[in-house]
Amino acid sequence: MDSIFGNIDDLFLFCKVVEQGSLQKAAKALNLPQSTVSRRLAALETRLDLRLLEKKGRELTPTEVGKLTFENLSSGMEQIESGIESLTEQTNQVSGRVRLSIPHSFYRSFIAPTIERFLKTYPSVRLDLVLNNDQAKPETDRDLLITFDIEDMDDMIARPIFTSRHGFFASREYVQQCGEISTPTDLAALDWVAIDQKNKLPFFRDGKLYEEHQIKPRLVVNDIRAVVDAVSRGLGVASLPLRHAKEATNLVQLLPEYHRSDRQSFLVYKARKYQPNAIRVLIEALLEESKDLGTATTKEKNTS
Incomplete structure (x- = not known):
């Protein structure tokens, strides 16, 4: 033309x-x-x-x-x-390029099978998969983001997909060195391994905020599996998702009646009247997967 x-x-x-x-x-x-x-x-x-x-x-x-x-x-x-x-x-064709940004620990733990099935079902789709913990806000109609932080996403569609419940964990060896831990104050005074620089930690009990404490992380690493590994090796205590903590064999949950606030993850994409088929089908697949994750989360809450 x-x-x-x-x-x-x-x-x-x-x-x-x-x-x-x-x-x-x-x-x-x-x-x-x-x-x-x-x-x-x-x-x-x-x-x-x-x-x-x-x-x-x-x-x-x-x-x-x-x-x-x-x-x-x-x-x-x-x-x-x-x-x-x-x-x-x-014409109901599912083709084209899609970009999905997602924390790599989340991908390995939950989403990988869904992505593999999607690519096998729709061979004409090309997927750019970005595995990191950075906040990559969708820029085009073919971008998807899975994130826990939607603070700057007011102009986007943000659909809840998974709620993560945390507990406080340390290795058996580290607990033996620390002695008795009976209150959040005792727990806050220990060495901490954290995923970010936020040093004010809320303690919830029976679904309500009980108190907050300042912690001093000995190690800050922006990958949850690296946090689990460090805690397993006795470097301190951490707030861990129950799913990840259960994968380690030598961790002990401390003060199980307390937990930090639940973390809600979201699937984020640009609002659009005519949505490419490839994006629409992938969104549906991820939301369908989230139903099973929601069931697993309920089980975690019942056992925490």
Whole structure:
């Protein structure tokens, strides 16, 4: 399709370069040779007699004119994409690329079988799986995020999928060294292994906040399995999800009548009228999996 500026594909390509921040990333996203992307951008600038992009370090950034061009074009390009994808929706094809960001400990413990079944069922779907603990807010209609923190997600759809109950655990050897532990004050005074820098720890009892204490973590590591390993080796006490704690054979739950607040996880994605089939089907699969996780959580609460 041609416009007064030439081939409309070149305008779409320009928008992708701005979104991706480099020729290399845009070429990869569009499955085109980088030389083709560069040549077509140069031809577009020549036809418009405008400098749209400039290089800053290793990234391409839009010039002032390029920013204005992108702002005027991007919404229209998104509508074109939506129109094409709505046609795909009507043919019931499940294809395309999906990006899922998820904490890697959560993936290994709960989600991996669901993802494997999904990929086997829909061979035309390509999945970019990002396993880390960083907060990667969805940027496109094909991005999904599983997170415990939705503080900055007011413009997103956030669907609850799993509630994690915690208890306080230490190794048998560490408990023997500490002597009697009978109150939250005793517990707070011990060496702690923590997953973040939050040093104020709430203690709940019978579903209500009982008291709060300051703790001084001896080790902070942003991976729950690494926390479990450190506690198992006798480095201190930690607040652990009951699921993970049960995987370790030498851990003892301390003050089982107390726990920290439950943590709710969410599946987060952008609101959209026409949702790509691949995203819709994956969301349904993850939510279906969460039903089993919810049953397991109820069992944990009954045994805690």
